Amino acid sequence: MSAAAEWQELHFTARKDQVEPLEDWLFARGALSVTLEDEADQPLLEPGPGETPLWDAVRLTALFAGAEDLTRLLGEIPSELCTQAPTVAVPVADREWTRVWEDQFHPLQMGERLWICPSWTHPPNPNAINILLVPGLAFGTGAHPTTAMCLRALDADLPPGQRVVDYGCGSGILGIAAARLGATAVLGVDNDPQAITASRDNAQRNEVPDAAFRVVLPQDDLIASWQASADWVVANILAGPLVALAPALTSLMVPGGRLLLAGLLVDQAQEVIEAYAPEVALSITDQQEEWVLLAGEKC
Ligand SMILES: C[S@@+](CC[C@H](N)C(=O)[O-])C[C@H]1O[C@@H](n2cnc3c(N)ncnc32)[C@H](O)[C@@H]1O
Structure with missing residues (x-):
């Protein structure tokens, strides 16, 4: 791990039933965030109140501070918590991590007057009706x-x-x-x-x-x-x-x-x-x- 790296990531593939215990395990060992993505292009329709539906196969990315010793952590991960051995830690520069969010959510023009802008962006057209949103759970x-x-x-x-x-x-x-x-x-x-x-x-x-x-x-x-x-x-x-x-x-x-x-x-x-x-x-x-x-x- 380069001393200059601000962050590092671990990548996992897990079954739906493994996700919650794996997240708990990662957070207990210092993960700063855990991101879940669809591993198999399986669409999920709208969840009911309080439901957090998951894909059958889930790709997890756990973000850790650059100073964490992930080599040791890799050796400790219980085998029942993921379907494949996790990939090794990947150094992530601060700038790149910000870009993950920027890539997913960016200002969108809706018709003539409206723009929907993530709250951390500068609206591209200050004269438009700009709606600032934090993409959250809703x-x-x-x-x-x-x-x-x-x-x-x-x-x-x-x-x-x-x-x-x-x-x-x-x-x-x-x-x-x-x-x-x-x-x-x-x-x-x-x-x-x-x-x-x-x-x-x-x-x-x-x-x-x-x-x-x-x-x-x-x-x-x-x-x-x-x-x-x-x-x-x-x-x-x-x-x-x-x-x-x-x-x-x-x-x-x-x-x-x-x-x-x-x-x-x-x-x-x-x-x-x-x-x-x-x-x-x-x-x-x-x-x-x-x-x-x-x-x-x-x-
Ligand atoms: C697809 S989201 C739409 C959110 C937003 N209006 C939009 O256009 O992006 C549907 C929303 O309807 C809510 N919802 C589903 N069934 C409902 C019901 N029977 N009564 C009230 N709200 C409901 C869900 O909780 C969810 O927030």
Whole structure:
């Protein structure tokens, strides 16, 4: 190990059931972070609240300070905690480690006016509506096609002065975008408490006052006060929950209000369209990869 190295990494391949004990073992021996990646290109759909789903085969990267004696550590790793012997420590310069984050998350333009920028970056266009986000545990960095389609639709069509519901708000990205695009009141709803915290943190980071973007769990009393009063409802969830939520979402809308639904695949569109008919006549208005956006007005 070069004396100049700031950091070093160990790389492992593990089965899903080995990940948690292996992480615990690594943290107990001084790992500063453990990053998990898919080893076998296996897509994971949206987790339920409190769930942290994992791929069947997981690639772990453990980061240690440059001064740690990883040669000794390599000899101590219990064989039942990984499927292959870990690869030897790789020196990582400080600069390169920062770049790992920069490579994964970078500013993204969404339509004409909106940019989604990781909080540590300088927005490339200071005159744009820049939304600063910390990619955390809650879904919604802007990189996913379903989020991107919703953001582009908000950017293109949301008039100022609207009351907007962001149902399944995750990181709060859509609700914050709506507020920054001129919505006067936004209600964020999510059934995952982590999403409530993330949405509030991100709203604060973007100087969206609490009063302009209220964020609540689905059973909160505040939802009753929004009945039949939302000009726009945006929900980026999955097809199954979107079908189940049809009565709840339509009851929030004013007549003539606009509904945007994302999180469904092209071959699930018909089932979701039927669940909202005849109150809302939905049609596919955008497609990115295999994901579609449905939009329509309430009668
Ligand atoms: C795909 S994420 C979307 C996050 C963000 N709105 C975006 O567009 O990137 C879906 C979110 O919906 C939430 N969710 C799923 N089912 C829900 C339900 N029945 N009621 C409320 N929220 C739900 C999840 O916890 C998750 O945060």
